[in-house]
Amino acid sequence: xxxxxxxxxxxxxxxxxxxxxxxxxxxxxxxxxxxxxxxxxxxxxxxxxxxxxxxxxxxxxxxxxxxxxxxxxxxxxxxxxxxxxxxxxxxxxxxxxxxxxxxxxxxxxxxxxxxxxxxxxxxxxxxxxxxxxxxxxxxxxxxxxxxxxxxxxxxxxxxxxxxxxxxxxxxxxxxxxxxxxxxxxxxxxxxxxxxxxxxxxxxxxxxxxxxxxxxxxxxxxxxxx
Ligand code: ADP
Ligand code: MG
Numbered sequence: 001x002x003x004x005x006x007x008x009x010x011x012x013x014x015x016x017x018x019x020x021x022x023x024x025x026x027x028x029x030x031x032x033x034x035x036x037x038x039x040x041x042x043x044x045x046x047x048x049x050x051x052x053x054x055x056x057x058x059x060x061x062x063x064x065x066x067x068x069x070x071x072x073x074x075x076x077x078x079x080x081x082x083x084x085x086x087x088x089x090x091x092x093x094x095x096x097x098x099x100x101x102x103x104x105x106x107x108x109x110x111x112x113x114x115x116x117x118x119x120x121x122x123x124x125x126x127x128x129x130x131x132x133x134x135x136x137x138x139x140x141x142x143x144x145x146x147x148x149x150x151x152x153x154x155x156x157x158x159x160x161x162x163x164x165x166x167x168x169x170x171x172x173x174x175x176x177x178x179x180x181x182x183x184x185x186x187x188x189x190x191x192x193x194x195x196x197x198x199x200x201x202x203x204x205x206x207x208x209x210x211x212x213x214x215x216x217x218x219x220x221x222x223x224x225x
Pocket of ligand 1: 015023025043044046047048049050
């Protein structure tokens with residue numbers, strides 16, 4: 001097996017291609033994230049962080065270049081192959097939690113596992129275990145609306161890891177929180193990544209948070225430097 005969790009080669013992405021308002025957001029992005037490595041993706045707002053993460057997460061398709069997840073090239077593969085890879089290999093976290101409001105914290109982590117064919121009992125045990133790792137096990141039976149912003153985001157991390165992916169992609173996961181909470185939640189994320197041997201690519205414009213990861217890549221004029 002490959003020891004590379006994510007490999008992007010020559011990724012290009014334009015919006016409004018061929019029109020007067022065409023924007024070339026990504027102009028040949030190359031990056032390799034190894035298993036167990038936590039990498040900060042730093043760039044100002046509008047530079048293309050979300051575009052890059054959506055392509056890496058198989059939620060969007062590049063105009064050129066290659067996306068390899070856990071050694072498998074998913075460029076040009078069927079929707080079904082991409083959906084399977086996304087479900088089993090990738091955990092995605094957004095700036096806003098996107099938890100299902102009518103389900104409890106634990107249920108939000110159980111549901112994606114049931115969709116993957118895990119038994120209710122095993123899925124429940126894993127949900128409790130994950131919530132414990134980020135210190136919110138006492139909130140397992142609460143709905144997202146009853147949780148603080150920091151708790152909601154910690155539950156979202158657990159949901160992203162529900163199906164034991166090798167790669168986590170996080171798009172400004174603490175961007176919506178006050179600085180003190182952001183710090184705690186970020187600490188929980190790093191601890192979770194370390195304990196599970198997860199590879200992670202985490203977009204942020206907070207340099208203090210970036211400094212706590214293994215390395216930083218910067219997106220400038222559509223390429224990583
Ligand atoms: P970031 O996440 O770093 O803030 P984005 O990836 O969201 O940046 O956006 C990069 C650039 O692409 C921005 O200039 C944005 O306006 C533009 N953009 C993003 N999505 C679209 C779209 N669907 N259509 C046209 N332009 C877009
Ligand atoms: Mg963004």
